[in-house]
Amino acid sequence: MNKLVVKERFARLLMYLSITVVLILVASIIWTVFKRGFRSLSWEMVSSLPGGGFYIGKSGGFLNAIVGSLYIVLASTAIGLIISIPVVFFLNVYLKSKSKLAYVARLAFDVLFGIPSIVYGAFAFTLMIYLGLRTSLLGGIIVETLLIIPILIRSMDEVAKNFPRDLLDASFSLGATRWETMGVVMRQIAPGIATATLLSVGRSIGDAAGVMFTAGFSDTIPTSLSQQTATLPLSIFFQLSAPQAEVQNRAYAAAVVLTIIVLIISLLGRFITNRFSKHKLR
Amino acid sequence: MSNLRIIKDRTASGAMRTVTIVALAFVLVMGWGLYRKSAPILSEIPLWDLLTDSTWQPFKNKFGFFPFVMGTIWVTVIAVIIALPLSLFTAVFLTEYSRRFVRKIVYPALDILASLPSVIYGVWGTLVVVPWISDKLAPYFVSFSTGYTTLAAGIVLSIMILPLLVSLFVELFTSVSNELRDSSYALGATRWQTAQSVVLRKSLPGVFASVVLAISRALGETIAVLMVCGNLPAVPHSVFDSCYPIPALIANNYGEMLSLPMYESALMFAALLLFVVVLVFNLASRLVLRKIEQK
Numbered sequence: 001m002n003k004l005v006v007k008e009r010f011a012r013l014l015m016y017l018s019i020t021v022v023l024i025l026v027a028s029i030i031w032t033v034f035k036r037g038f039r040s041l042s043w044e045m046v047s048s049l050p051g052g053g054f055y056i057g058k059s060g061g062f063l064n065a066i067v068g069s070l071y072i073v074l075a076s077t078a079i080g081l082i083i084s085i086p087v088v089f090f091l092n093v094y095l096k097s098k099s100k101l102a103y104v105a106r107l108a109f110d111v112l113f114g115i116p117s118i119v120y121g122a123f124a125f126t127l128m129i130y131l132g133l134r135t136s137l138l139g140g141i142i143v144e145t146l147l148i149i150p151i152l153i154r155s156m157d158e159v160a161k162n163f164p165r166d167l168l169d170a171s172f173s174l175g176a177t178r179w180e181t182m183g184v185v186m187r188q189i190a191p192g193i194a195t196a197t198l199l200s201v202g203r204s205i206g207d208a209a210g211v212m213f214t215a216g217f218s219d220t221i222p223t224s225l226s227q228q229t230a231t232l233p234l235s236i237f238f239q240l241s242a243p244q245a246e247v248q249n250r251a252y253a254a255a256v257v258l259t260i261i262v263l264i265i266s267l268l269g270r271f272i273t274n275r276f277s278k279h280k281l282r
Numbered sequence: 283m284s285n286l287r288i289i290k291d292r293t294a295s296g297a298m299r300t301v302t303i304v305a306l307a308f309v310l311v312m313g314w315g316l317y318r319k320s321a322p323i324l325s326e327i328p329l330w331d332l333l334t335d336s337t338w339q340p341f342k343n344k345f346g347f348f349p350f351v352m353g354t355i356w357v358t359v360i361a362v363i364i365a366l367p368l369s370l371f372t373a374v375f376l377t378e379y380s381r382r383f384v385r386k387i388v389y390p391a392l393d394i395l396a397s398l399p400s401v402i403y404g405v406w407g408t409l410v411v412v413p414w415i416s417d418k419l420a421p422y423f424v425s426f427s428t429g430y431t432t433l434a435a436g437i438v439l440s441i442m443i444l445p446l447l448v449s450l451f452v453e454l455f456t457s458v459s460n461e462l463r464d465s466s467y468a469l470g471a472t473r474w475q476t477a478q479s480v481v482l483r484k485s486l487p488g489v490f491a492s493v494v495l496a497i498s499r500a501l502g503e504t505i506a507v508l509m510v511c512g513n514l515p516a517v518p519h520s521v522f523d524s525c526y527p528i529p530a531l532i533a534n535n536y537g538e539m540l541s542l543p544m545y546e547s548a549l550m551f552a553a554l555l556l557f558v559v560v561l562v563f564n565l566a567s568r569l570v571l572r573k574i575e576q577k
Contacts, residue, residue, distance in 0.1 A: 004472050011474040015379065018371035019388060022448075025441055026391040029398065029406045036409060087305060090298035101302070107568060108306050114495070114564040115312070115557065116502020118529045122553035123312050125536070126319050149305065177291035206399020209504035209529065213536050233401040237505060240405065255405045259398065266397040270390070 030259070037256030040249035046257060050219040062254050065235035067221045071137060072231060073205045076144035077197060083145075084152040085193070092160040093168065093178055093185060106157065112150035118209035120147050125213040138225040140215025147210055148200035155199055159192025160185070191272055198269040202262050208233035232258045313557060320551035323544060332551065338515045340535075345548040347555075352517045353432070353525035357507060358500045360436025360521065362493060365444050370482075370489070373451030378477045396445035404509030407438040412510055415522070424522045430512035433521040438506050443496040450492035454485040454574070491570035498563035502556060504529040528552050 044061050051060035087105075095102045124143035133139055163185060171181040186193075208231070216228030217238065232254060239251035323332070327345060335346030376385055416429030458481050466476040482489070512524025513534060532552050535545075 004475070008472045008474045011477070012379070014367075015371045015375035018368045019375055019384070021368060022372055022388065022395075022444065023391055025444075026394055028410060029402070029441075030394070032406050032409050033402060036405075083301060083305070086294075086298045087302050090295075090302050094295055094298060105302055105306055107565070107572075108309050110568045111561060111564045112309060114498050115560055116499075116504065116529060118502060118504040118532055119312075119316075119553050119557045119560070122532060122536075122550060123315055126315055126550065146308070153305075177287050179291040179294045180287070202397050206401065208399070208401050209533055212533055233399055233505065236401050236405065237509070240408070240509070252405065255402055259402055262397050262399060262402075263394065266393055270393065 033252070033255050033259050037252040037254075037259075039252075041253040041256055045250060045253050049221070062230070062232070062235050062239075062250065062257075064219055064221050065230040065232045065254065066257065068137070068140075068215070068218075068229035069205055069232040071222065071229065072140045072144050072211065072215065073201055075141045076148060076204055077201055079141070079145045080148045080152050080200060081193075081197065084149050084156065087153050088156045088160050088189075089182060089185060091157060092163060093181060097165075106154070109150045109153050109157075113154055116209070117147055117207050121210040121213040124210070128214065134226070135214055135216035135228055136226045137215060137222045137229045139213075140211045140229060140231070141225075143210045143214045144204045144207065147207060148204050151200045151203055152196050155196040156189060156192050159189045159196075163188055194272045195269045198265050198272070202265045202269075205265075206233055206258065206262060208237055232261075309561075313554075313561070316550055316554040316557055320547055320554045323547040323551050326544070336517060340542060340545045340548065343544060345544070347528075347552065349515050349517045350526055350528045350531050350552070353511070354501060354527040354529075356432045356518050356521075356525055357435045357439060357511065357527050358497055360433060361439035361443060361500050362497060364437060364440035365447055365496070366493065368440075369444055369447035369451060373448050373455055374477050374481070376448070376452055377455040378473060378481065392445040392448055395441065396449075400442070400503060400506040401509075403438050403442055403506040407434060407506060407510040411437050420522050424520070427522045428512065428524070430510055430524055431522050432511065432518045432525045435507045435511035435525065435527070436521070438510055439500050439503055442503060442506065443500050446499060447492060447496050450495065450571075451485075451489065454488040454492070455481050457574070458484045485574075487570060488574045491567040491574075494563050494567040495571070498560045498567070501560055501563075502529055504533050508533055528556055532556075 044059070046061055046066065047063055048059075048061040049064050050062070091102050091105060120143055124139065124146065128134070128139050128142075167184060167188070168181060171184050172178075211231050212234060215231060215234075217230050217234055218228040219230070220227075222229040236251045236254045236258065239247050239254065242248060242251075323345060332345060332347050333351060334348050335344075336348040337344045337346045338349060372388070376388060380388075411434045412429035414429075415431055415434050416427050419433075420427035420429070420431075462480050462484065463476055466480045471479075507527055508530040511527060511530060513526050513530060514524035515526045515531075516523070518525040532549050535549060
């Protein structure tokens with residue numbers, strides 16, 4: 001009997017230890033990034049473009065990267081939503097729940113979800129060469145769109161799957177077509193769409209491997225789709241590999257900016273799932 | 283009037299079906315595209331030689347992927363060895379033991395881990411893990427280490443797959459029915475005995491599938507690993523050696539590769555390799571997890 005008690009205590013100890021390690025890791029990451037970054041963060045960095053000699057430690061900021069990231073993220077999220085909402089709707093309203101196509105489609109999107117962004121980047125790069133495109137803002141938007149579509153579809157689908165069938169039947173029995181029922185469905189899964197959007201924004205703003213091949217890098221804000229553009233993660237990466245301390249400090253500052261953006265997005269996602277479910281029937 | 287409504291409905295149906303099928307076909311197009319690009323090198327050097335040869339000299343037309351394959355395997359194995367016990371104990375604690383307030387702290391913390399971009403992990407790795415290894419840990423074992431090692435990459439990677447593993451495990455453990463737990467307690471089993479021989483045993487296939495899924499995620503991690511692994515194209519012999527996993531290889535050389543057609547083909551082969559392995563791992567684990575879910 002005693003042996004059991006000892007075992008139980010030991011297992012509990014290991015669990016407390018694991019939880020503590022996890023919490024310490026999270027704290028360490030946030031603390032390190034914030035401490036190191038705020039030391040060198042200044043208003044000039046987030047509000048100005050790289051000046052001459054930026055990469056050997058002269059003045060300037062990384063506004064180009066912030067704006068470049070925003071362009072790519074906003075455009076790819078918009079295009080991604082336009083493509084994925086109909087797919088989710090099709091899977092859940094038009095197809096019967098035991099449909100083979102729906103099964104295969106869900107599996108395929110799960111698999112696409114798991115494909116690493118570097119592979120997306122490599123593939124998009126060959127695609128761009130094939131189409132005669134050069135590394136550009138457009139290329140970055142294309143690859144990020146491809147990357148987030150599976151995320152959007154699968155996370156919206158998780159919400160739509162729990163959509164009450166009765167509500168569909170009620171709408172059909174009133175004589176509405178499946179297309180007209182979309183309004184009912186949209187209202188029900190609206191919080192799902194919002195969280196899915198935030199999730200994919202978070203993923204695409206932090207993605208470096210995909211845009212590395214396709215968007216290139218530049219010191220100015222792009223004015224057309226065919227120009228190269230900088231992105232926040234790549235700007236961190238490139239500046240960190242420079243030998244000068246001044247340049248590295250700017251990388252840490254950029255890391256804080258990126259972390260704050262991502263944390264806000266993640267908090268917002270949690271908030272929306274908790275609050276905005278008022279139209280939702282359970 | 284009603285005709286128009288039906289036409290609208292049908293058109294929408296057709297359009298949506300097309301979008302869905304195009305999105306589906308994308309998996310195939312991607313595989314095919316990468317295969318076509320890597321065909322030149324595959325026709326010149328047999329697959330087996332590519333994977334087992336360890337000389338990497340692109341400008342002398344020698345493409346041995348063995349160091350990169352080994353680098354990837356080492357890093358992934360280290361990551362799983364670290365992350366698996368941590369996430370198992372965490373998940374068991376969360377589902378079997380913990381009170382509400384503990385969950386209220388741990389879940390948001392895991393959320394944060396899941397949402398942080400790869401490059402931030404890389405920054406943290408270079409600031410914390412690398413100096414720790416080179417100053418504190420390595421001197422006990424080897425005479426000198428820069429800290430940019432296989433171990434550093436493994437540690438960083440393990441934290442990146444942690445939230446995925448915990449959330450998969452928690453889902454698995456909560457799906458074990460409470461009746462089973464109650465009958466175990468009724469027989470006089472302790473909590474840990476119940477967790478170990480009822481909950482864990484019942485979800486063993488799922489745990490296995492989850493680990494495979496996490497491995498497939500780990501295989502493709504690029505920037506964070508690239509920043510801490512040392513990027514040395516040699517087979518690592520200990521955890522304190524530098525390594526050079528496949529994603530890092532692709533990311534580091536994409537600019538150079540266009541100068542040589544065979545070089546480009548080699549890197550696309552690396553991407554294809556990654557694609558195929560991740561695809562197979564993903565497909566297998568998803569199928570198993572789905573079957574469990576349906577039960």
